[in-house]
Amino acid sequence: MREPILKTNNLIKKYSGGAGVKNINMTLNQGDIYGFIGQNGAGKTTLLRLITSLIHPTSGNLELFGSSDERELILARKRIGAMIETPAFFPKMTARENLEYYRIQREITAENEIERVLKLVNLDATGSKKFNQFSLGMKQRLGLALAIMGEPELLILDEPINGLDPTGMIEFREIISKLNREKKITILISSHILSELTQIATRYGIIHHGELLKEFTKEELEKNTQGYITMKVSSAVKAEEIIHSAMNTKKIEVHSTEEIRLFDFHKDTSKVIELLSSNGIKIYSSNETKINLEDYFISVIDEIA
Helix, strand or coil: CCCEEEEEEEEEEECCCCCEEEEECCEEECCCEEEEECCCCCCHHHHHHHHCCCCCCCEEEEEECCECCHHHHHHHHHHEEEECCCCCCCCCCEHHHHHHHHHHHCCCCCCCHHHHHHHHCCCCCCCCCEHHHCCHHHHHHHHHHHHCCCCCCEEEEECCCCCCCHHHHHHHHHHHHHHHHHCCCEEEEEECCHHHHHHHCCEEEEEECCEEEEEEEHHHHHHHCCCEEEEEECCHHHHHHHHHHHHCCCCEEEEECCEEEECCCCCCHHHHHHHHHHCCCCEEEEEEECCCHHHHHHHHHHHHC
16 A cells, blocks of 8 residues: 555635635545646645645644654655746746756755756757747746756646646646656646546545545546446336346446436447347437546535535
């Protein structure tokens, strides 16, 4: 079983305006790419800022790498890289010059550190190009390069693909996956672009109005977003009995006297149609319904509300 890198215990942050987070209990395990899902203003950034100590909780506590003592947390946070707010890069300086400034500031002594991180984010060929000449995607990747300087074990990213074009999203997604796969970096990434998270995340958490509603794995998501075939038939009960008996599956739901839903046989519904027809069941229509992360996100919110 993988060890938890991050645990929050009833974490609360209150603001005078009412926004914040409420009793957050989150677990991030070693090796995860944790997709943190929520609408704008749901509390994603507040929680990430609490984890990185940019702000302090009203109550509750958190553990990092098994440590919860304040002195130990200071050391533990040195093992974190983060891109929560846009880094203050110098517009007239190159990628290397900007990173050199931060390397000195952070007292990173490794001689090849800048070249290492620039290569990881595919910015090693930018040469003398100034930061103010970079595309948005290049700026985001330079921010990522800064976040992974010093070889962090945990990487925290707040809406890193926001505003990127499709090519930029793909590039960023591939880099994130590579850092997790090859460098064994655990990643906590927030986004409201849910379709992108499904490309990389291994675990998820849904936050809404400051409350963490649910955590689930990639496998659990796949189970809960399984599509189905809706069939309008002359007798749903008889159709269910025939399919269950002949095809040995219980993944059927009877929704009305003339409607069944099948959660198997997506790729070969012709077998089901042939079976029912040969047994005297009339089939009026057959339609496939697909469920994605956006649908599931809305269903979780509606369930709690």
